Amino acid sequence: MLTRTVAGRTFDYSHAVGGRYIGQPCSLAVGSGNTVYVLLRGGENISDVPWNRTGTGSRVARLSIPETAGDEEFIGEAGSYGDGDGEYIWPTGLALDSQENVYITDEWMNRITITDKEGKFICSWGATGTGDGEFDGPAGITVDADDNLYIVDSRNHRVQKTTKDGKFLAKWGSLGSDTGEFDSPWGICVDSEGNVYVADHKNDRVQKFTPDGEYLGTFGSSGTGRGEVTRPTDVVVDSDGDVYICDWANDRVQAYTPDGEFITTFIGDAQQLALWHQMTVDANTDVIKARRRVSTLEPEWRLAMPRAVAFDEAKSRLMVADTQRGRIQIYNKLKDYLEPQFNL
Amino acid sequence: MSENDIALMGHLMRRAGFGATREELEARAAKGYEATVEELLNPEEASVDYLDLQRYHGWTWKPGTVQGMGAAEWMHSLINSKRPLEEKMTLFWHQVFATGVSKVDHYDELNDQIILFREKGMGNYKKLLLAMAQDPAMLYWLDNNENHKDAVNENWGRELLELFSMGVGNYTEVDVRECSRAFTGWTITPKLARFPMGRFDWFFEYRDEDHDDTEKTFLGETGNFDGEDIIDIVCRQPATAEFIARHLYNFFVADEPQVPAWAVTPPNDQDAIELLADTLLESDYDIRATLRVLFNSDFFKNARFARLKSPTEVVVGTLRLVGGAEFPAPGLGDLSRQPCYMGQDLLNPPSVEGWHTGAEWINSGSLMRRVNFTADLVGDTQRPGIQDMIRRLKERGATTPEQLVDGCLDLLGPLEVADESRKELVGFVSESGDVAWDTGENIAAATGRVGELLQLIVSLREYQYA
Numbered sequence: 001m002l003t004r005t006v007a008g009r010t011f012d013y014s015h016a017v018g019g020r021y022i023g024q025p026c027s028l029a030v031g032s033g034n035t036v037y038v039l040l041r042g043g044e045n046i047s048d049v050p051w052n053r054t055g056t057g058s059r060v061a062r063l064s065i066p067e068t069a070g071d072e073e074f075i076g077e078a079g080s081y082g083d084g085d086g087e088y089i090w091p092t093g094l095a096l097d098s099q100e101n102v103y104i105t106d107e108w109m110n111r112i113t114i115t116d117k118e119g120k121f122i123c124s125w126g127a128t129g130t131g132d133g134e135f136d137g138p139a140g141i142t143v144d145a146d147d148n149l150y151i152v153d154s155r156n157h158r159v160q161k162t163t164k165d166g167k168f169l170a171k172w173g174s175l176g177s178d179t180g181e182f183d184s185p186w187g188i189c190v191d192s193e194g195n196v197y198v199a200d201h202k203n204d205r206v207q208k209f210t211p212d213g214e215y216l217g218t219f220g221s222s223g224t225g226r227g228e229v230t231r232p233t234d235v236v237v238d239s240d241g242d243v244y245i246c247d248w249a250n251d252r253v254q255a256y257t258p259d260g261e262f263i264t265t266f267i268g269d270a271q272q273l274a275l276w277h278q279m280t281v282d283a284n285t286d287v288i289k290a291r292r293r294v295s296t297l298e299p300e301w302r303l304a305m306p307r308a309v310a311f312d313e314a315k316s317r318l319m320v321a322d323t324q325r326g327r328i329q330i331y332n333k334l335k336d337y338l339e340p341q342f343n344l
Numbered sequence: 345m346s347e348n349d350i351a352l353m354g355h356l357m358r359r360a361g362f363g364a365t366r367e368e369l370e371a372r373a374a375k376g377y378e379a380t381v382e383e384l385l386n387p388e389e390a391s392v393d394y395l396d397l398q399r400y401h402g403w404t405w406k407p408g409t410v411q412g413m414g415a416a417e418w419m420h421s422l423i424n425s426k427r428p429l430e431e432k433m434t435l436f437w438h439q440v441f442a443t444g445v446s447k448v449d450h451y452d453e454l455n456d457q458i459i460l461f462r463e464k465g466m467g468n469y470k471k472l473l474l475a476m477a478q479d480p481a482m483l484y485w486l487d488n489n490e491n492h493k494d495a496v497n498e499n500w501g502r503e504l505l506e507l508f509s510m511g512v513g514n515y516t517e518v519d520v521r522e523c524s525r526a527f528t529g530w531t532i533t534p535k536l537a538r539f540p541m542g543r544f545d546w547f548f549e550y551r552d553e554d555h556d557d558t559e560k561t562f563l564g565e566t567g568n569f570d571g572e573d574i575i576d577i578v579c580r581q582p583a584t585a586e587f588i589a590r591h592l593y594n595f596f597v598a599d600e601p602q603v604p605a606w607a608v609t610p611p612n613d614q615d616a617i618e619l620l621a622d623t624l625l626e627s628d629y630d631i632r633a634t635l636r637v638l639f640n641s642d643f644f645k646n647a648r649f650a651r652l653k654s655p656t657e658v659v660v661g662t663l664r665l666v667g668g669a670e671f672p673a674p675g676l677g678d679l680s681r682q683p684c685y686m687g688q689d690l691l692n693p694p695s696v697e698g699w700h701t702g703a704e705w706i707n708s709g710s711l712m713r714r715v716n717f718t719a720d721l722v723g724d725t726q727r728p729g730i731q732d733m734i735r736r737l738k739e740r741g742a743t744t745p746e747q748l749v750d751g752c753l754d755l756l757g758p759l760e761v762a763d764e765s766r767k768e769l770v771g772f773v774s775e776s777g778d779v780a781w782d783t784g785e786n787i788a789a790a791t792g793r794v795g796e797l798l799q800l801i802v803s804l805r806e807y808q809y810a
Contacts, residue, residue, distance in 0.1 A: 043403025044677030
C-alpha cells in the first residue's frame, strides 16, 4: 500500500528520484532548501590498468528534490575514482556540517575528505592504523550540534569522535557481540538530543549511546521477520525520536518507536517510474514492448539492497538510497492526515 | 611425516582444490590422506560470506556485461573458499554445462548457475541434470524457450545427449527429435527489461499448453515422455556413466583428447573409466561416491603433473599460494579477468562444448600471460605466502644455490622438474654465490634473490602442470 497509518503515525509514499546521475548511491545528506547530497560508490569496470584506475563513478552528486514528483533537478557533481585529492576509491559515508561543508569517508584510503558545498576540495586527513585518530575502514559519519564528527571505524570495530579537523576526542567499542561492542559497524547518526545510533552491521542491530558512548539501548535483532534486521547499513532518527534502520540484506527499511517497539516496514513502492527512468523507457520502443509482456512490474517497485537512509525534517520525509536501482525512494511522514471514508 | 606424504597431499590439493600452503599441506598430511579426502567431500568450514563481498563490491550485484567482470563474485570464492573441492566442482560443471554470457547477456543468471553447481555439484548427477534443464540461463543459451509443441527446436535436446550425458554415437537423429519434443513447454517466464533500472531475475516456467504430451519413442522406449522421463532414460544408459566418468578423469586425473574426439579415440586408461562409470551406475550417479573412488585410486595417485593447468588453476592456485587476496581489495574485477587473458574467459566459454583443454591451453600469447602473472605474484616478497617460504628456507639454513633451489622447488609444490631445469636454476643462483641469513642486510638480499628464483621457477614448463 502507498499509505499506511500505524501506531499513530501516517506514512505516505511520495515518489522516486533517479535513473540518471546517481548510480550506486551509498549515503545521503539533506542540505538547505531542496538540496540533497548523494554519495556514489561507483564500481570496477576497467582492467589491465593500475589498481587506482580500475573504477569509475565514485563522486558526490547534488540534486534538487522538491516535494513534487517530476520537479527534481541535477545541480552538480564532484570527485572521481582514484587516490588523489578529491578522489575516492571506496567512498562510504557522507555528512554535512553547519556550514554545509561535506565530509566523505573512504574505507579503502582510510581518510576523510572535506569539500565545500559545491564540491571544491578543502582537505583530507586520516591515517591507517589502530591508534587514536587512525582508521581501518572509516564507514558511517555524522556531525553533532557542535560540529564534531562521529566516525564509524569499521574494521577496528569502534566509533571515534573527532573535531572537524580530525583531532581525536574520544572512542568506544571493540569487536564482540555484547552491549557496547560491535562487529563491523557501518552507518551512524545523532538524534536531536545528541545521542548516537550505530548500525552494528554484523551483529544485526542498532545500538544507541549517549554522546560519551554510554550504552542506552538496542533496536532490532537478527532475522527476516517483524522488527528483525539482517546486516543493517544505516540508521536515522526523526525529531519525534522514531528510528529508521536500513535493513540492507532484507531489501527494506524498518521503523521503530523511540522505545524500540517495531512500527512498520518499507519495502519500496515506486509504482510510478522516476522522471529520469521514464525518459529512458520513452526513448526505447523495445523496452516499452518488453514492459507490456510481463505479468507484473512489481519487482521494479521494490528496494534492492538499500544502503542509506536520511530524514528531511523541513519536509517531514524519509529518503531511502535504493542503491542497486540507482534511485532514492521518498516517504512523507504526514502530520495532518485524515482517513478517507472507510466504506467508499 | 615423509616427504612423499607431503608430495602426495600437494598432488591431491592441486587436483581436488587449487593447491595449498605448506602449512595446510602439513596439517592435512598429519590427518592422513583418506581423512583429507573425506573432509574435502564433506567440508565443515563455512562458505565464503557473500554479503561481505557485497559490502565492498556492490557493483558485483547483477553486473553488466560490457565490462566483462561478471566472474568477480566467483573469483572471490575461488580464491577464498575453505571448501576447495566444492569450489573445484563449480569449475568442473561449468566446463561440462558450458553456458556463456556472449549470448545470455546476464552475468547474474550465470552466477546463479555457479551457485547451483556449488550446491548440487557433489550430489546426484541426475538431479543436477534436471536442474540444468530448468535453469533459465541454460534454457535461453540452448533455445529451449523457442521449443514449442508445434515448432520443435532441437538445440537443448541435442546438446543434452551430445555434450551433457551420452556423447556422440550413442543415439540417432530420431532420438534427438523425440527428446526435444519431451522438453517442449519448458521455458522462461517473460522477464522485466534491464532498462531502465538494472537486471531482474529470470524464472523457469512449465507451460502445459505448449508441451507435446503425445507418445514418443526414445532410445527404444515408448511412452508419453516428458523431460524428467528423458533424463531417467538417459541415466540408465552405460554410455552416460562412461561419458561423465571420462569428464571426471580428464578434469581430475590426466589430460584426455578433446571431447569431440571421444567417440573415435579410446580413453588413455580404459580400466579407470570403467571403474568410475561402474561407481556412477551402482551409486545411482552419486558424484561424491565417485570422487571418493577416484581420489583414493592408484591411477589418481600416480598421475602427478599429468595435467596442464587450466588458466583458472594458474590464477587461483598462484593467488592461494602467495596469499594476500583474502580481503576483497580494489582490483577484484581485474583479477576476475586474468584467466580470460590466458584463454579461459570464465562465464563466457567459446561454445557449448566448453574449452579445449590440455596442450590446447598453450599458445605464445597465453603462455606469456601465464608467466608474467605468476612471476609478478611470486616476486612480491611481501606477500604472506612468500614470507612464509622465506621463513622456512631460513629455518632450514638454506644458503647454497643447491639448497635454495631444492628448498624453493619443495615449497612450491613440491614441484618435480627435469634435471636439466634444476641445473639451470642452480646455475642462475650460483652467479651470485651463497646467501646468508645473519644480518638484516643479508636477509634483505637473500629475500630478493629468493624472489628472483621463484620467478624463474614459475616460468618453467613444469609449473604449468598440476
